[in-house]
Structure formats: structure tokens, C-alpha cells
Amino acid sequence: MNYVDSHTHLYLGEEFGEESQMVVRRAIETGVTKMVFPNVDLSTIEPMMQLHSAFADNTYIALGLHPTEVKSDWQEVLEQIGPMLETHRPVAVGEIGIDMYWDKTYREEQMQALDIQLRWAEVLSLTVILHCRDGLNEVLEVLDAYRGEVPQIVFHSFTGSVEDVEKIRQRGDFYFGINGVVTFKNAQSIRDALPVIGLDRIMLETDAPYLAPVPHRGKRNESSYIPLIAMKVGEVLGVDVAEVASKTTENASRFFGI
Numbered sequence: 001m002n003y004v005d006s007h008t009h010l011y012l013g014e015e016f017g018e019e020s021q022m023v024v025r026r027a028i029e030t031g032v033t034k035m036v037f038p039n040v041d042l043s044t045i046e047p048m049m050q051l052h053s054a055f056a057d058n059t060y061i062a063l064g065l066h067p068t069e070v071k072s073d074w075q076e077v078l079e080q081i082g083p084m085l086e087t088h089r090p091v092a093v094g095e096i097g098i099d100m101y102w103d104k105t106y107r108e109e110q111m112q113a114l115d116i117q118l119r120w121a122e123v124l125s126l127t128v129i130l131h132c133r134d135g136l137n138e139v140l141e142v143l144d145a146y147r148g149e150v151p152q153i154v155f156h157s158f159t160g161s162v163e164d165v166e167k168i169r170q171r172g173d174f175y176f177g178i179n180g181v182v183t184f185k186n187a188q189s190i191r192d193a194l195p196v197i198g199l200d201r202i203m204l205e206t207d208a209p210y211l212a213p214v215p216h217r218g219k220r221n222e223s224s225y226i227p228l229i230a231m232k233v234g235e236v237l238g239v240d241v242a243e244v245a246s247k248t249t250e251n252a253s254r255f256f257g258i
Helices: 013-030 042-054 074-087 107-124 136-145 162-169 188-197 223-237 241-256
Strands: 003-005 032-038 059-063 092-099 127-133 153-156 175-178 202-204
Touching (some): 003 202, 003 241, 013 032, 013 042, 013 223, 032 042, 032 092, 032 223, 042 059, 059 074, 092 136, 092 153, 107 127, 107 136, 136 162, 175 188, 202 241
Parallel strands (some): 003 032, 032 059, 059 092, 092 127, 153 175
């Protein structure tokens, strides 16, 4: 069985150091033959590109400004990232979005940055990897006010409720990235939401090095753990893990054009 990890940060030196290439190889050996690397900010673009270059047949990149990195200089940062969308050949704009969990100081700026980066995706016919943490109302407000055709979106690291899915569906037929959180004992709401989402709109992701699935919870995550997430999704939906692997791989391949 082959899998796609639709969201992983294996290039982060602080967490993986010199083990980054080994971790990518381990994922490939496990059947995770395609991985999408989104950057976080300007400083993470170079290490991301280096690891991507070492595994050009198996890895793909996305470019954007993570919402927690939207600070007072956010406009200048976007002016630097924008041209890279033409030169670095990303498969998506991301990860971008709204994060009100850590700090609400730059709420308006996050919303403005999201709108600008949605425009990038629309103009370049790219899809969007959307980060939304405690910020669904703000995300929906931006989508509702967007002047143009909203690009295709995956709600990365989705841990919301059935009600959240229904609100999102009112704005578009979007995808949902499901990661190790689905295996956590206290994450019943996302398990309840999976049947409503449906396998045809699910992509698997690790968000490595964060959110490792059970039984690795609390440890460093890596892309080779994707099969554990697939097994849990299959268990919840009552389908064979091979079907989960096949359908989610098909979904990610179509979404990213990979």
C-alpha cells in the first residue's frame, strides 16, 4: 500500500537535525511514497528546499506564511515570499490561515494576510493548505468576504466537530487533513465528524514532528506513522485500511496535482 503524507515538516533542524534524510527514507520504506512540505516562515524555506532537493521524486513543497508568524513586519515578509511562488514551483500555498490559540494580538493582520495569500493561490491556480486553530469564525469571515473565486482548500490538522464541518461545507466542497489527533482518547469529536466528512474528502497527514499518533503520543512524530492514522480512520469508518490508503492517496494526488 502507498500513502501520501499531505503535511509534514521533516526539514525542521531543531527536531530532526541530521536525521532528516533518514526519516524521509524510513517513510518511503513504510509506503509513504509522497510527502508535502509546507514552510513556516522565511527562515524555514532554505532547509525545506534542501531536503526536497534530496528527495525530488518523493517530496513536494508549499509556500506561505504561517499565521503565528504574522508579526509587525508581515507585509514585508509576504513581499519576499510572493515571488518565490513563481520560482520554487510549490504545489500549494501554505500553510496559511488563522491561529487565535496562542495570541490574538495580530488578529486583523492574520485575516489580511490570509486574504492576500488566497489571492496568490487563485491567480496561480494553486490549492491552499489552511491552518485554523481557534479561528474558524475568522476564517469563514475571510472566505465570505473574499472577492474572487475561492481556491480549493484543505483544512489541515482538522479536529473540529460535525457542526464545524457543516459550516465549512456551506462555503465550499473542501478537503480535511486528518492526523494523529484522531487516535487520541479525548478526540471523540473528530471521530464523530469523520463519517460526515466522508472518505472522498479526507487526506492523511502527520504534521510531523508534532501530534504523533498513539502509541507514540508525546514523542517526535514522523511521516512513517501515517499507516497508524490510516488504520484508525478505517476503524472509525468501518472500511479496510487498504481502501483508506487508496482513496486518501487519490485525494491528495488530485488535490496537489502530484
